[in-house]
Amino acid sequence: MSTLLEVKNLKKHFPINNGGLLKKQNGAVKAVDGISFQVKQGETLGLVGESGCGKSTAGRAILKLLEPTEGEIRFKGEDITGYRGEKLRKLRRDMQLIFQDPYASLNPRKTIEQIITEPMKIFNLPKQQRKKKLDRLLDVVGLSSYHKQRYPHEFSGGQRQRIGIARSLALDPDLVICDEPVSALDVSIQAQVINLMEDLQQEFNLTYIFIAHDLSVVHHISDRVAVMYLGQIVEIGEVEELYSHPKHPYTQALLSAIPEADPELSRERILIKGDLPSPSDPPLGCKFHTRCPYAEEICRTSNPLLKQVSSGGQQAACHFVKEVALEH
Amino acid sequence: MKEETPILEVKQLHTHFFTKAGVVKAVDGVHFDIKPGETLGIVGESGSGKSITAMSIMRLIPSPPGKIVDGQVLFKGENLLNKSEKQMRKIRGKEISMIFQDPMTSLNPVFTIEKQMVETILVHENLNKQQARNRAVELLELVGIPEARGRLKNYPHEFSGGMRQRVMIAMALACNPEVLIADEPTTALDVTIQAQILELLAKLQKELGMAIIMITHDLGVVSEVCDRVMVMYAGKPVEYTDKKSLFKQPKHPYTLGLMNSIPKISAKKEKLEAIEGLPPDLRALPGGCSFAPRCSQATEICLTTDPVLIEHGNNHHVRCLLYEEETEKVVSE
Numbered sequence: 051m052s053t054l055l056e057v058k059n060l061k062k063h064f065p066i067n068n069g070g071l072l073k074k075q076n077g078a079v080k081a082v083d084g085i086s087f088q089v090k091q092g093e094t095l096g097l098v099g100e101s102g103c104g105k106s107t108a109g110r111a112i113l114k115l116l117e118p119t120e121g122e123i124r125f126k127g128e129d130i131t132g133y134r135g136e137k138l139r140k141l142r143r144d145m146q147l148i149f150q151d152p153y154a155s156l157n158p159r160k161t162i163e164q165i166i167t168e169p170m171k172i173f174n175l176p177k178q179q180r181k182k183k184l185d186r187l188l189d190v191v192g193l194s195s196y197h198k199q200r201y202p203h204e205f206s207g208g209q210r211q212r213i214g215i216a217r218s219l220a221l222d223p224d225l226v227i228c229d230e231p232v233s234a235l236d237v238s239i240q241a242q243v244i245n246l247m248e249d250l251q252q253e254f255n256l257t258y259i260f261i262a263h264d265l266s267v268v269h270h271i272s273d274r275v276a277v278m279y280l281g282q283i284v285e286i287g288e289v290e291e292l293y294s295h296p297k298h299p300y301t302q303a304l305l306s307a308i309p310e311a312d313p314e315l316s317r318e319r320i321l322i323k324g325d326l327p328s329p330s331d332p333p334l335g336c337k338f339h340t341r342c343p344y345a346e347e348i349c350r351t352s353n354p355l356l357k358q359v360s361s362g363g364q365q366a367a368c369h370f371v372k373e374v375a376l377e378h
Numbered sequence: 379m380k381e382e383t384p385i386l387e388v389k390q391l392h393t394h395f396f397t398k399a400g401v402v403k404a405v406d407g408v409h410f411d412i413k414p415g416e417t418l419g420i421v422g423e424s425g426s427g428k429s430i431t432a433m434s435i436m437r438l439i440p441s442p443p444g445k446i447v448d449g450q451v452l453f454k455g456e457n458l459l460n461k462s463e464k465q466m467r468k469i470r471g472k473e474i475s476m477i478f479q480d481p482m483t484s485l486n487p488v489f490t491i492e493k494q495m496v497e498t499i500l501v502h503e504n505l506n507k508q509q510a511r512n513r514a515v516e517l518l519e520l521v522g523i524p525e526a527r528g529r530l531k532n533y534p535h536e537f538s539g540g541m542r543q544r545v546m547i548a549m550a551l552a553c554n555p556e557v558l559i560a561d562e563p564t565t566a567l568d569v570t571i572q573a574q575i576l577e578l579l580a581k582l583q584k585e586l587g588m589a590i591i592m593i594t595h596d597l598g599v600v601s602e603v604c605d606r607v608m609v610m611y612a613g614k615p616v617e618y619t620d621k622k623s624l625f626k627q628p629k630h631p632y633t634l635g636l637m638n639s640i641p642k643i644s645a646k647k648e649k650l651e652a653i654e655g656l657p658p659d660l661r662a663l664p665g666g667c668s669f670a671p672r673c674s675q676a677t678e679i680c681l682t683t684d685p686v687l688i689e690h691g692n693n694h695h696v697r698c699l700l701y702e703e704e705t706e707k708v709v710s711e
Binding site: 308309 | 424538541568571573595596598601602621622625635636638647652653657
């Protein structure tokens with residue numbers, strides 16, 4: 051499979067101004083601080099981490115909704131980092147976003163028809179085609195055509211998320227970045243929406259970047275998973291391998307912290323102490339060392355790079371994991 | 379290990395809201411008890427009536443439009459529904475306390491933690507200000523807040539989400555309550571912080587011996603912390619049993635559906651078995667069983683006959699017609 055998206059050393063820093071008249075900058079929130087990964091055509095990459103780890107910012111920077119501070123984004127082999135104006139607008143056809151909050155992401159004054167056809171209007175699709183497309187989209191996301199003239203407030207959370215999904219598919223995108231698409235939904239509805247997203251991926255050959263904090267959901271839907279901590283990827287690999295043999299202490303702690311709905315399952319829980327440090331003042335060295343149960347002197351001074359930790363291509367950024375040669 | 383007499387018994391509780399659009403039967407026949415030192419989980423999706431059950435116990439239902447139309451809430455044998463507002467104020471926060479989902483909105487942003495904690499303590503305990511302040515420091519240390527004395531002067535926004543929830547717990551424990559109602563206490567938190575808070579609650583329960591009512595939508599949390607569980611759907615309890623039998627032999631099709639719709643890391647499935655359809659509108663409940671329109675095992679009769687909660691097997695209560703024929707004992711109407 052060909053590589054659809056390649057991100058190299060992507061950084062997004064938000065400047066902190068001192069509030070004075072001259073807006074002197076005295077620091078930066080390093081929301082995303084040098085992440086690199088690839089996404090292949092048709093696969094789902096899960097991006098997980100706790101709140102504040104930079105996963106949403108990463109998603110937005112890839113879509114160029116935020117201007118990246120540094121780094122390179124290649125989409126279908128082309129460097130899109132410097133795209134502006136008309137070029138960028140055209141690019142947006144192929145990259146879409148599904149939002150977390152189905153209440154805030156739909157315009158309450160527009161009907162469902164207006165909401166879903168808006169992107170098609172922007173790209174000048176003829177009216178006849180728009181109508182046909184709308185019916186088809188409503189059908190694939192499981193809504194009826196009599197819903198067309200209704201307003202968002204007439205729908206439940208799950209239905210709204212379906213509307214958001216239909217809108218994101220209106221222009222036949224290649225890449226859809228899903229930012230916590232199911233975390234606002236009840237479990238029974240969540241399962242419906244996840245199933246829908248999987249069906250649509252098959253049908254339209256979509257590539258997903260699935261941003262979520264729920265590790266069970268990410269496990270279910272992803273082919274590969276990247277774990278983020280304070281703006282960096284600490285571990286990335288095939289989903290089964292990463293979940294069964296997590297190499298980075300943070301991934302291990304994260305996985306052991308998920309409560310599983312099975313009282314018979316006894317696991318050893320690794321409790322990590324404390325809270326996430328502030329991204330405006332991240333710790334020196336390995337960013338996880340303040341909470342890591344295994345931290346030693348070297349972790350306080352030098353920041354580990356991602357290295358191969360299994361023959362299957364799993365990578366982790368920790369001083370204490372062994373490097374393994376990649377199998378070919 | 380556990381004493382046999384329940385500390386809190388809720389009997390046939392019905393809380394309805396009388397709105398312009400019709401009567402909303404938010405809680406319709408909730409029935410459970412809890413013993414000292416025990417954790418009871420109340421599970422359900424949004425709108426199933428779990429929070430209204432908690433609010434009814436605390437007598438915090440806004441009236442109008444809400445009204446507890448029927449039932450009893452027996453706390454140490456006394457019916458709380460017959461208490462005056464003045465008497466209730468002595469019970470709330472002292473004997474029964476509550477923690478909420480969102481610690482940012484349940485703490486007052488314009489007062490320091492000290493002011494809010496000392497106020498709670500002074501209302502209920504016969505202490506002077508200095509003693510109350512010391513008690514506040516003790517409590518913050520108990521819930522694991524570092525440099526407790528110094529942090530008393532902080533405002534809520536100066537704490538992280540997990541720390542704020544710890545402050546909430548400290549405030550709830552200020553007067554050694556015998557029952558703690560935790561309404562989705564970890565839903566707004568990250569998993570690593572959630573694990574910390576759950577661990578803390580378990581530790582405090584062991585030390586202080588209080589009963590905990592854990593309201594949650596997360597079956598994972600239930601499996602971690604609860605002794606017994608009540609599953610609710612559309613205002614009614616549909617299954618009520620101990621944790622082990624719930625997970626081993628879920629009986630109600632809704633419970634089963636819930637369990638199948640969560641992705642499990644230990645067993646990856648091709649497809650999640652979602653429950654079809656949407657939860658019903660509480661103003662216009664379907665005749666018969668409220669779950670029937672979404673139930674995969676529903677038959678003709680389910681659409682017309684509303685089942686009652688029956689005991690099926692040892693202390694395993696279920697509200698479903700599938701089990702009614704083999705009924706052993708009817709426990710509720």
